[in-house]
Structure formats: structure tokens, C-alpha cells
Amino acid sequence: MSFKPTPNDKFTFGLWTVGNPGRDPFGEPTRPTWSPAEIVDMLGEAGGVCGVNFHDNDLIPIDATDAEAASIKKDFSAALNRTGLKVCMATTNLFGDPVFKDGGFTSNDADVRAYAVHKTMRAMDLGAEFGAKIYVMWGGREGAETDAAKDPVESLNRYRDAVNFLTNYNKEKGYGYRFALEPKPNEPRGHIYLPTVGHLLAFIQTLEHHADVGVNPEVAHEHMAGLNFTHAVAMALWAGKLFHIDLNDQAYGRYDQDFRFGSENPKAAFFLVKLLEDHNYDGFKHFDSHAYRTSDRADVIEFARGSMITYLRLADAAKRWNADARVKQLLASMPKAEGGVPATYSPGAAADLHARSFDRAAIAARSLPYEALDQRTIEILMGG
Numbered sequence: 001m002s003f004k005p006t007p008n009d010k011f012t013f014g015l016w017t018v019g020n021p022g023r024d025p026f027g028e029p030t031r032p033t034w035s036p037a038e039i040v041d042m043l044g045e046a047g048g049v050c051g052v053n054f055h056d057n058d059l060i061p062i063d064a065t066d067a068e069a070a071s072i073k074k075d076f077s078a079a080l081n082r083t084g085l086k087v088c089m090a091t092t093n094l095f096g097d098p099v100f101k102d103g104g105f106t107s108n109d110a111d112v113r114a115y116a117v118h119k120t121m122r123a124m125d126l127g128a129e130f131g132a133k134i135y136v137m138w139g140g141r142e143g144a145e146t147d148a149a150k151d152p153v154e155s156l157n158r159y160r161d162a163v164n165f166l167t168n169y170n171k172e173k174g175y176g177y178r179f180a181l182e183p184k185p186n187e188p189r190g191h192i193y194l195p196t197v198g199h200l201l202a203f204i205q206t207l208e209h210h211a212d213v214g215v216n217p218e219v220a221h222e223h224m225a226g227l228n229f230t231h232a233v234a235m236a237l238w239a240g241k242l243f244h245i246d247l248n249d250q251a252y253g254r255y256d257q258d259f260r261f262g263s264e265n266p267k268a269a270f271f272l273v274k275l276l277e278d279h280n281y282d283g284f285k286h287f288d289s290h291a292y293r294t295s296d297r298a299d300v301i302e303f304a305r306g307s308m309i310t311y312l313r314l315a316d317a318a319k320r321w322n323a324d325a326r327v328k329q330l331l332a333s334m335p336k337a338e339g340g341v342p343a344t345y346s347p348g349a350a351a352d353l354h355a356r357s358f359d360r361a362a363i364a365a366r367s368l369p370y371e372a373l374d375q376r377t378i379e380i381l382m383g384g
């Protein structure tokens with residue numbers, strides 16, 4: 001079995017991930033700043049990548065002149081042509097510039113809120129120019145350190161107004177974007193609004209064009225909140241809202257690490273991939289991670305390759321798990337799952353269930369060999 005990614009696998013990377021220069025809060029960059037075209041070439045070298053994603057300012061610096069923008073776009077397009085990569089997703093940087101120090105859509109300053117929507121409309125224009133059909137919104141600065149600063153209910157109104165405005169702009173321009181909102185509990189704000197997948201799913205239902213809006217869950221973000229990412233993604237799938245996914249890894253209880261997918265919790269990564277494959281998720285799989293600060297250019301390419309190969313190996317393990325004789329035998333030995341609560345209510349069905357008698361002790365004594373099942377899972381993950 002060869003684990004060679006192809007564009008059909010829909011693996012994507014961001015300009016800001018492969019191009020991450022290795023700066024951290026304590027230290028200066030350890031790698032050079034590569035141009036967008038140079039980053040695309042690196043992804044070409046990695047092989048089998050479907051596409052590249054960007055924030056407006058990953059491609060065009062915030063203060064670039066029109067002439068500078070035109071020349072960057074020309075070089076970037078040429079790199080896309082020679083590598084065959086597509087632009088799959090676009091997003092807005094509403095967190096880097098000091099103007100967003102107190103948020104964008106939810107800032108207390110009306111001019112900042114207007115500027116954030118203005119900047120997003122222009123970033124949507126840029127993404128559409130390159131053919132992106134997914135638009136991510138990550139509200140990293142939408143939050144607070146102290147709740148003395150803002151009314152959190154009013155913040156949700158402001159957030160909703162901004163997203164409503166932008167989904168209308170999408171319709172007016174005919175861009176055909178599907179929006180994917182991305183939750184995170186903290187970093188860079190002390191507390192970020194809409195911190196988990198569940199919060200966002202409730203928020204989305206209140207939007208004017210809610211059918212066009214889904215979620216972009218990220219492994220590390222749910223793990224930072226101490227949650228089970230596979231369950232969060234399951235809820236998004238169940239709600240028909242898994243429009244995009246950010247794959248990476250993260251030790252529980254740590255700072256925002258953005259490690260290579262599967263590098264920290266391979267068992268959790270296995271159950272995630274199994275879920276995505278079993279439920280035929282066919283959106284982009286974006287590796288929102290960066291190489292260790294110790295990596296050089298060659299090792300960054302290994303990091304990109306490794307991310308894709310880990311996914312493919314886990315997908316293969318999921319197939320082997322589903323076909324495994326011992327797994328099948330264990331599952332077959334468990335209590336029957338069919339039936340239970342009638343799918344539709346009727347007075348007759350209710351009367352039957354109401355009158356039914358249960359042998360509680362006998363039911364409680366049924367065997368659930370989950371230890372054996374989990375051990376078999378670990379063995380499959382270990383290759384046999």
C-alpha cells in the first residue's frame with residue numbers, strides 16, 4: 001500500500017501555515033519570509049496537494065500599492081499554474097493590525113466595526129478573483145479580557161449584523177461562497193466569543209442566510225477547551241454544517257500549539273478520520289498547523305507531506321478496522337442496537353412501551369467488551 005496524496009484527497013494548506021517563519025512570543029523568526037509564490041512552489045514540491053488558502057494580507061500586504069498588489073498576484077498566479085494548485089478557501093485578517101486590538105465585528109468602536117466589514121468585502125473580492133468557494137471567518141480578536149469592557153449580548157448582535165451583511169454581499173455579487181465560522185476558546189483574546197462548535201451551531205440558526213453558513217472546526221481549538229473534537233465534528237456533521245475542517249494537533253491544557261496533524265494524539269486523530277471517512281465528508285481538509293520552530297525549508301516540506309500521509313494512513317486504518325474479523329466478532333457479541341424507541345409516536349406505541357416489562361438485572365448483566373474492542377483498535381493502529 002502506498003500512501004501517496006493526490007489532489008482528489010482535497011488536502012489544502014494556508015500561506016500562513018507553510019510560510020510560518022517560526023516566530024513565537026519569546027523569540028524572533030527562525031526561517032525566512034517566503035513570498036506567496038515561493039510557498040506555492042514548496043507545496044508543489046510536497047506533491048499531491050489540492051490547494052492553497054489565504055488571508056487577504058497573506059497575499060497582499062495591508063499597505064501595498066495597487067502596482068505592488070498587481071505584481072504579487074501575477075507571480076502567485078504563475079506559481080498556481082506551474083504547480084496545478086487551486087485556491088480553495090479565503091479569509092480575512094481581522095486580528096493582526098492594531099486597529100483590531102478590541103476586535104473587528106464586535107468592537108466597541110463603530111468605525112472599527114465598519115472597517116472590519118469593509119475589509120472583509122474586499123477580501124471576499126480577492127478570494128473570488130482566485131476562485132475560492134469557501135470563506136472562513138475566525139473571530140480571534142472578537143472577545144474580551146474583562147467583561148467590564150462590553151456587553152456580551154450586544155456583542156452577539158454586532159457579530160450577527162456583520163455576518164448578515166456579508167452573506168447578503170455574497171448573494172448580491174453572485175460569489176457563491178459557503179461561509180465557515182471557526183470557533184476558538186481563547187488566544188489571542190483572554191476569552192473569545194462563540195468559543196466552541198456547539199456555540200456556533202446555535203448562533204448560525206439566528207442568521208438571515210443560515211443555509212449558507214456552517215462551521216470550520218479545528219482540532220487544537222476544541223482540545224484547548226478540553227473537549228472531544230470527534231464529538232464536536234460529529235455534531236457539525238449531524239447538523240449538516242461541516243463546511244470545512246482545520247486539521248492539526250495539540251496537547252490538552254497547553255497554549256495554542258498548531259502541531260502537525262496526528263503528532264500528539266494519534267488515537268484521537270484516528271477516530272476523527274474514521275468519522276470523516278465513515279460519513280463521507282467530501283469538503284477540503286485543511287492542515288492549519290505549522291512546522292516546529294526548529295525546522296528549515298526541507299523539514300517544512302516533510303511536515304506538509306507528513307500531514308497528508310498521516311491522514312491517508314489513518315483512513316487506511318479505519319478501513320482495516322471496519323473489515324477486521326475480531327472487531328466484527330466483538331461488535332456482533334454486543335446487545336442488539338436496532339429497535340428501542342419507536343421512530344414515530346402514536347398512542348398505541350406509547351401504550352405498548354408504557355406497559356412493557358423489563359428484566360433490569362438481566363439487561364444490566366449483558367457483556368460490553370469495550371476493553372477488548374479498544375485493545376484491538378490500538379493493535380490495528382500499530383499495524384496488525
Ligand code: GLT
Pocket residue numbers: 016055091092136137138140182218246288
Ligand atoms: C490563525 C488561526 C487559525 C485560523 C486562521 C483563519 S488564522 O492562524 O490560528 O486557527 O484558522 O483566520
Ligand code: MN
Pocket residue numbers: 218220221256258288
Ligand atoms: Mn489554531
Ligand code: MN
Pocket residue numbers: 138182218246288
Ligand atoms: Mn484554524
